[in-house]
Amino acid sequence: MAGVQVANVSRSFGAHKALDDVSIDFADGGFYALLGPSGSGKTTLLRQIAGFDFPDTGRIAIGGESVERVPVEKRRIGMVFQNYALFPNMSVADNVAFGLSVRGEPKATIATEVQRALDLVQLGKLGGRKPHQLSGGQRQRVALARAIVTKPRVLLLDEPLGALDKALRVDMQIELKRIQREIGITTIFVTHDQEEALTMSDRIGILRDGRLVQEGPPEEIYDRPQSEFAATFLGDANIFRGDATGSGIKLPDGTTIKASTGASVPAGTKASCAVRPERIQISTGAGMPDAGGANVLKGKVSKRIFAGNNSTYFVDRDGQTLKVIVQNTGAERLAEGQPVVLNWSPDSTVLIAG
């Protein structure tokens, strides 16, 4: 078990900068998600940590030991691949035994450890099967058992749930988290699924075009995104762009939006504000108490999508479409075409430097 330090790592393939000066500290025993769109460099970073590829510049340390020039087979890591990469010619038990066997462990030790690992992933009875006789979820578990049976210092997962259907994916998320807690292994998890990153990880690193955009606990990134990209990639956000006033921004039409979280931006420079759709209250405006310090905007419902537990309203306002999510509390629903008033607190408004 060990933490992983990535310091100023850059890697180019020809003219393409796949990683550009990335530094992240992965704490010992933590569950870390690397999140980003395809081509953001998240898989490249994982491959640098695994040792399949070496950085052009920068340092990588596992448990305090520099490994940036150590090949993968000597790094003592465990890895789960997107398509599981189970050895088709071996049984489930032999797949799991592989890492211990190439190390020359005694047969009796191997048999005990393999059984323990298979029990941990709840496949204790399927050791004799061949990979092609298993379902997708079972293959996933075998791949996980194979990766952890060697007691690696760090567990690397490359979009491990990408090939599973939705219901199974949720089951596996819970299962994966349980196993990770049980053995307490430092885990780095690459995904492009923001929901997966939010629900599973202690910390998230968002990557874009080879650079680390923002890094921190899920709540912090969600509540205080530092860029429009972070705000819209992790969750939904309404973005307003204008000039900073010191306590918010002034939109081109003169409306001011007050913001009390986020960066401090000097007045007069370009800035934007992000508001989560579920933080906005929507009403017809009748009988509304004085807004006080709240942000208030008028608009018109252009579309409503009912999703059972909530409804999403699309509200047109001066050429911009805003998204509002309202929980299904039994209150009166608003019709499409109806003029509405939106209000939300400056505390829910994040100021982002332009």
Added chain:
Amino acid sequence: MATTRILEWLGRFYIVLLLAFLYLPIIIMAAMSFNASPFYQLPFEWTTDWYQSLWQNDQLIAATWNSIEIAVITTLISTVLGSMASLALYRYEFRGKRLLQALLFPPIAIPWLITGTAMLIFFFGVGIGRGLIAILLGHVALALPYVIVVVSARLQTFAPELEEAARSLGANQWQVTMRVTLPWIMPGVIAGGLFAFAVSFDQFVVSYFLSTPGQTTLPVEIYAAIRKGFTPEINAVSTIIIAVSMALMLLTARFFKFGGEK
């Protein structure tokens, strides 16, 4: 309905014709090896004389052993070298890789007559001359491209993540190759080996150029014998070879499920 029937019969007829075309000459030859008349005269009169006299034909037996030895050694050398070359071409990117791959195909297309002439001139030039060593070298050179093509085709179906997974579990290059890659490409290696064996064992043209009297292979010896005067001993030896090679092929097909494997 009636047309389907007719088509079905036509199909069967076609298959019978095809099999006859492939096997009739061989069957007649095998039958004649048991016929008493050395001039293919009927009526058929059963005898095993030709097999007995074959047993006393030292030249033919020596040539047969030469052929088997050369074919086996050719198979071993070209299968090992060819599989290693395929793995290298699969794993590594290097300057001139495309050119090298392109250069592997022409030897398959160049007529053996020309290859044989070139080899004869070359082997004389470098002092190897003619004989069994020259024949062996020639056969390995002929068989190698076949092995590389067949093994490379099999490698195309191999998932590179499997090697990465093995390495992430601590396996060194040798362990990765022996325990993960080789088991997967084995059907290709076996098929390549069979090709190599066939190229060598069937080889007449190149062997003919590189033979000396006494240092020759079975096909060349058979050709020489036919030129001297035809004897049904040739039928006998051919029948034995056909029986053995068909048995080998059927066994291999059974064990390695060519084409039928997922």
